[in-house]
Amino acid sequence: MSAHPGGPATAAPGTRRRPSRRLVRTVTVVASCLALLTAAVVVGARVLGQEPTVTLLANWTREDETNFRKAVIEPFERKYHIHVDYQGSNAESQVLGADVEAGTPPDVVVLTGPGELAEYARQKHLLPLEDLVDPQDFGPSWAMRLTDGHVYWFPLKADLKSIVWYPGDVGAQQRGQAAHEPAQWCVGMGSGATSGWPGTDWIEDILLQRYGPEVYEQWARGDLSWRSKQVRDAWTTWRDLVGAGGDPDLVRRALKTPFGAVSRLVTTEPRGCTLEHQASFIRGQQAWRQAHGRWSPSAPLLVKTAANRAWEVSGDLVALLHTTPEARKLIRYLASTDAQRAWGAEKSGFSVHTDVRPGPGDPDSDWRLPLARTLRDPGETHCYDASDAMPPAVRDAFAEATIEFLAHRDHLEALLRSLETLSNTRGLTWLRSVCDRTPD
Structure with missing residues (x-):
């Protein structure tokens, strides 16, 4: 549950690079403080310098954030040499609404609510994913097409x-x-x-x-x-x-x-x-x-x-708000079997990717396997x-x-x-x- 997304309906962001959301916030807060402003410039130089960066907002904090960084973010950074500027927040809907209204949305967001994402899609803040993700990898109830015919999200994990x-x-x-x-x-x-x-x-x-x-x-x-x-x-x-x-x-x-x-x-x-x-x-x-x-x-x-x-059922759904080469690589990676399997291995949820099959192999399989199979069983109805x-x-x-x-x-x-x-x-x-x- 989270707040109503804020901001007027505007055209979806294009491919032009823009300052990071964190740099914008930092400059606003410390404009009157020379010492903090100097520190912000150092951080900004790193973010806007030579290292390619993609911004990601999700609701994982504390242990979940640690697991996500270890299982998903760090392998991506090592493989592609792209820094993930991750922000985890228990009030991510409010944070996202404020960022969208300010014109500094993250590149990629992970939200639990398809209703909230559908509203952002209606306002033209989300970008279609069909050229990056095969919806058939997840099924129509997880990567659904909206009335405009496009798919705007897919699940990173499900419960x-x-x-x-x-x-x-x-x-x-x-x-x-x-x-x-x-x-x-x-x-x-x-x-x-x-x-x-x-x-x-x-x-x-x-x-x-x-x-x-x-x-x-x-x-x-x-x-x-x-x-x-x-x-x-x-x-x-x-x-x-x-x-x-x-x-x-x-x-x-x-x-x-x-x-x-x-x-x-x-x-x-x-x-x-x-x-x-x-x-x-x-x-x-x-x-x-x-x-x-x-x-x-x-x-x-x-x-x-x-x-x-x-x-x-519920899920953590990935969507794209700002398209850059780095963001596109992150979207493809999060939809891959490697990332889906790695996050599931942390036991923070389950993957519904068609190529990530549950199997025995850990001491908790006696309770995890029936859950995973029920979640994926095509003979059951999932709402x-x-x-x-x-x-x-x-x-x-x-x-x-x-x-x-x-x-x-x-x-x-x-x-x-x-x-x-x-x-x-x-x-x-x-x-x-x-x-x-x-x-x-």
Whole structure:
């Protein structure tokens, strides 16, 4: 979740070189400070000097950034002798919006939201990728063509979302019992500028499992009312599962705990919670490694069906905003089997590239292989995270609404009316499809 992309619609940047985004910011901030200005000139000389450079913005920070640099960026720099000026930010949508408005966008961006990218494509800020990437390497649901016939993004990595994690020593009967106890769900809503998105994942998955991909897709593309029985039912089911508006201590824990920290509760004595509805990337958390985390399809625990009706998925999507020889090489590299396989090897996600096959070969293959195979299985229906596919303004309001609803369950009708009004705003960009289809 992130802010609505800013800036007026302008022509896509051309091939002319322009000052780096960081140099522009530096000069603005330190114009009145001689010492810092001198340092900025030294940095600028490096960026604008003899070393070819490509700018890249993504949301990976800390350990994820370290892994990304080691597995992907450094091999690219060694192979092509091109410096990657990488910026990782937990508020990358806001950063990107400001850079686009200032006329200093990065060359390449990695975003989770196809809805946000579709808006940038409509504003002519993105460049088509067909001459750099073969969309068939990823499939139409991952590298989709927009209404203008062009492909503007592809996934660097993907994750499965319709799953529930539990400690390795918790049996099926215990899981079934825990699912009916709100305190046993590990819920953390905090995520900085994008707080609330874990709540949207719950509501999306409940709707998908209870009513199927057709209803889910109608809603994700703006054709099903927020006040419909199906959508309202998804919200109230989430309320009952996690105790929205109930125990103040439980609500406070969910609202104050960052999504990446709530997993620690599975390692306390006694355990603070047992089940976590979260995407496949969460298994990389130290707590779940320590607890020997295993996963279950979400449907039996959320809506009491025997099996998932479809699988919610998400991805980190690569797009091109400024075409230079260096940027084109980086795009081709990120779409290559080498880069896709290397990033997947860091266990930060999975590749859906058709030539990168999951295989046994590491000690975690007992839980990773089934995830990878489910994510790629052509016999299953996969639906992209609905909020990430929605227009950014709707996505952000949805995330904020889940926070308010968790604290005030009696606000539901007002929240749904507000989301309905916003979704009916003219000029929003909606994707026409978010699900692939199970073959007949």
